[in-house]
Amino acid sequence: MVDDKLIEDVVVEMLRKAVTKLPRDIEVALKRAYDSETDEVPRTQLRTILDNIELAEKGVTPICQDTGVQIFFVRPGTVKTGDLAEAIGRGVARATKEVPLRPNTVHPITRANHKDNRGERMPYINYIPSKEPYLELTVMPKGAGSENMSALAMLNPSQGVKGIKRFALDTLVAAGSKPCPPIIIGMGIGGSADIALHMAKESLLRPVDQRHHEPEVAKLEKELFDALNGIGIGPMGLGGRNTLLGLSIEYAHCHTASLPVAINIQCWAARRATARIHPDGRVEYPSHEGVR
Amino acid sequence: MAEVHLSIPLTEGAVRGLKLGDTVFLTGTFVTARDEAHIHALDALKTGHPVPFEFKDSAVFHCGPIAREVSKGKWEIVAAGPTTSTRMNSLEPDFLRKFHPRAIIGKGGMSKPTVDAMKEVGAVYLAITGGAAVVAAKGIKEVKAVHWLEELGMPEALWVLEGKDFGPMTVAIDAHGNSMFDRVDAQVKENVGRIKKQLGIE
Numbered sequence: 001m002v003d004d005k006l007i008e009d010v011v012v013e014m015l016r017k018a019v020t021k022l023p024r025d026i027e028v029a030l031k032r033a034y035d036s037e038t039d040e041v042p043r044t045q046l047r048t049i050l051d052n053i054e055l056a057e058k059g060v061t062p063i064c065q066d067t068g069v070q071i072f073f074v075r076p077g078t079v080k081t082g083d084l085a086e087a088i089g090r091g092v093a094r095a096t097k098e099v100p101l102r103p104n105t106v107h108p109i110t111r112a113n114h115k116d117n118r119g120e121r122m123p124y125i126n127y128i129p130s131k132e133p134y135l136e137l138t139v140m141p142k143g144a145g146s147e148n149m150s151a152l153a154m155l156n157p158s159q160g161v162k163g164i165k166r167f168a169l170d171t172l173v174a175a176g177s178k179p180c181p182p183i184i185i186g187m188g189i190g191g192s193a194d195i196a197l198h199m200a201k202e203s204l205l206r207p208v209d210q211r212h213h214e215p216e217v218a219k220l221e222k223e224l225f226d227a228l229n230g231i232g233i234g235p236m237g238l239g240g241r242n243t244l245l246g247l248s249i250e251y252a253h254c255h256t257a258s259l260p261v262a263i264n265i266q267c268w269a270a271r272r273a274t275a276r277i278h279p280d281g282r283v284e285y286p287s288h289e290g291v292r
Numbered sequence: 293m294a295e296v297h298l299s300i301p302l303t304e305g306a307v308r309g310l311k312l313g314d315t316v317f318l319t320g321t322f323v324t325a326r327d328e329a330h331i332h333a334l335d336a337l338k339t340g341h342p343v344p345f346e347f348k349d350s351a352v353f354h355c356g357p358i359a360r361e362v363s364k365g366k367w368e369i370v371a372a373g374p375t376t377s378t379r380m381n382s383l384e385p386d387f388l389r390k391f392h393p394r395a396i397i398g399k400g401g402m403s404k405p406t407v408d409a410m411k412e413v414g415a416v417y418l419a420i421t422g423g424a425a426v427v428a429a430k431g432i433k434e435v436k437a438v439h440w441l442e443e444l445g446m447p448e449a450l451w452v453l454e455g456k457d458f459g460p461m462t463v464a465i466d467a468h469g470n471s472m473f474d475r476v477d478a479q480v481k482e483n484v485g486r487i488k489k490q491l492g493i494e
Contacts, residue, residue, distance in 0.1 A: 040293060041313055041472075044460060045421050052424035064423040065358045065371035100370060102358045103446060113445050145376045145399075145422065165491045173480060177400040177473060178376050180422035227490045232479045236422055237400055238462060239476045269423040 001080045002135055002277050004087040010137065010275045010283055011091025015070070016099050017288050018141055018273035019062045022053055024290055025207040026245065026270045033182055033235070033242035042240030049235070049268060057291075064269045067101040068141035070123035073205065075130035079279055085125055088137070092116070092123045101141070126198070138205060138274040138287070146179035146267040152197060155259040164189060164261050165224065171263045172228055177237020180267035184208060184246040185228070188262040191252035196262035199250035204266045208246030221249050235268075245270070297457065301349035302394035304414040308467045312475075316418055317459035318395070321436060321452065322351035326375055328448035330383040332440060337390055344439040345452055347391035351418070354380060354398035356447025358425075359435065367435040369453065373425035374399040377417075385409040397461060401473035407465050417465035419472075431458030 030053070034046035056063040070092050074084065081087075093116035095101055103115040105122050117123065130136065151171045155163045168187065175183075188199030211218035225247040234240025245268060254260060274287040293313040298306055300320025310316065323345050325333070336343045357372035377398030380387075384402060387393075388409040395415060396402070399422035410416060420428060434454040441449040464472040488494045 041462060044315065044462065048421040048424045048427055048460060052421070052427045055426040055430065059426065061426050061429075062358060062371045063425065065356065065373050065425040066375070066423075067358070100358055100360060102356065102371075106445075115445075143423075148376070162491075162493045165493050169484065169487060169491070169493075173484060176477070176480075178378060180399065223491070227487045230483060230487060230490075232483045233476065236419060237476060238419060238464060238472055239479065267423055 002279060004082045006277065006281060007081065007084065007087040008091040008094065010277055011088050011139070012095045012098060014137065014139055014273040014275045014285065015092070015095035015101065015141065016060065017285060018139055018271045019067045019099060019101065020060050021057050021288060021291050022063065022270065023207065023272060023287050025209050026268070027053060029208050029245040030182070030268060033245065037235070037240050037242060039240060041238050042235045042242065045235035045238060046242070062099065062101070063271070064143060065102055066143040066145065067104065068143045068271070069105055070117055071140045071142055071201070072123055072125045073128060073138040073140070073202070074125055075128045075132065075136040077130050077132040077134050077136065079133070079135040079277070081135060088123055088125060089118050093118055133279070135277045136274060137277070138272060140201070140205065140272045143267055143269070146183060146265040149175035149179045149265045150197070150200070150263060152193060152260070152262045154193060155261055157257065157259045159259065161220070163259065167261050168224055168263065169228065172231060172243070175265060176233055179265045180269070181233055181237060182235055182242045182245045182268050184248065184266040184270055185244060186264040186266060187247070187249045189249060189251040189260070190254035191260060192254065192258070193260050195252050196260040197264065199252060200262040200264035203248035203250040204264060204270070205272060206248050212249055217249050217251060221247050300351060302351070303349070304394070307394045307414055307416050310416050310463045310466055312463055312466050312470055312472050314463040315459070316461045316463060317431070317457040318351060318455050318461070319457055320350070321454055322353055323347070323453065324353045324355040324357060324451040326354060326356050326448050327379055327383070328444045329440065329450045330380055330387055332444065334383065334386060334390065345450060347393045349392070349394050351395035351397055352393045353453070354396070357451055359438070359446060359451065367438060369429045369432045369435060371425035372429045372432060373423050374420050376400045377402050381406060388413050388415055401464055401471060407469055407471050410465055410467055411469040414467050416463055416467050418461035419464040420459070420461045428458070431455050
């Protein structure tokens with residue numbers, strides 16, 4: 001049994017890690033992008049981004065003022081817990097004060113703000129069945145600039161892979177400078193409308209240097225990344241060689257009469273953190289191993 | 293492309309002299325305003341209510357900061373990067389003509405009516421790196437006041453800030469009708485054709 005207070009404390013700590021320290025794969029990708037730019041304008045943008053990451057880490061200060069809405073992915077494993085959702089909610093409220101996080105969560109109609117990032121169905125929790133002997137929590141604080149550029153297409157199956165590629169290109173061009181490039185494109189292909197959107201977001205949890213385990217999907221990821229990265233939008237939309245840091249695809253089988261495709265975009269500040277809580281109370285943060 | 297350090301109040305001459313791609317640092321008093329603060333200020337003016345900040349010759353920063361109240365009524369800025377400026381596209385031309393700020397600070401650029409209004413009144417758009425909220429906060433020395441905090445909440449309130457070499461910012465729309473984003477858009481349109489061929493989807 002893992003008690004609620006430990007879960008609450010871990011949620012505060014993982015949110016602090018998530019919003020102040022980027023996972024290593026993202027920082028490596030940003031450094032590579034900086035090295036490959038030759039013009040002054042994109043170099044200034046990427047230099048500022050790298051300076052900012054360093055300052056945020058040193059000062060344990062949020063990288064970006066938009067600390068997002070808090071989206072959790074929970075793999076309960078074989079571990080017994082109490083009121084998990086309530087404990088996560090309390091952790092988010094405490095983190096809002098202690099880290100601090102910006103109180104972003106509002107009622108969608110009245111726009112009323114509880115000021116602690118809690119609200120109806122928020123923080124949002126996705127439960128993923130798992131069999132490991134530990135409880136695993138992943139949080140993705142998701143900013144609005146990139147989230148507002150999400151898109152869904154219910155393609156005709158006859159549009160096929162060409163339709164998928166066209167939709168990715170159109171979505172990238174429409175997003176332009178708005179989602180804070182260089183961005184990561186998360187794609188969900190198949191399933192149903194909601195499954196596709198869910199997979200698009202989940203694909204953003206994968207490190208940017210890790211391709212899909214199936215060669216066919218990995219090939220499509222690479223082909224799309226190489227082509228779309230040459231679009232010229234550049235860091236912060238001011239032009240340059242680097243528009244993407246990564247492109248990930250997840251897929252699910254779908255109805256023979258459907259081809260849903262969804263895109264979820266992640267800004268360069270691709271914040272995520274994972275914590276593993278063992279029944280004996282040990283806690284590990286695998287997303288931040290080797291991070292200062 | 294020059295590096296320029298400017299002081300607020302900004303003069304029309306200094307602003308008209310800026311060129312696309314110049315790097316700018318600002319020192320002086322400026323203010324944050326997002327969607328709600330733009331609407332609130334324009335409404336106040338229309339209904340004869342007082343507007344608590346003199347925007348003229350200052351800079352308006354599209355930003356909803358994370359601020360911490362260190363003691364009663366005394367705030368400090370923790371993180372303060374820009375928000376997406378296009379959300380203010382429908383409000384900014386009117387705002388520029390009524391309040392005459394000399395600079396809009398944000399990310400992502402703004403549409404043609406704002407570019408035109410900037411040319412008319414003598415103002416520029418300064419792009420500051422999105423997400424780089426700690427670098428931006430480093431250039432903010434003091435929160436001088438906060439207005440409309442109760443009505444609008446922390447992100448949407450009007451935060452009056454004292455900047456010291458606040459930047460770096462890039463002149464992305466000048467006071468002569470030129471926009472770096474238009475140039476990038478034209479380049480992107482050209483690239484789309486090539487990418488379609490590359491992906492076999494012409």
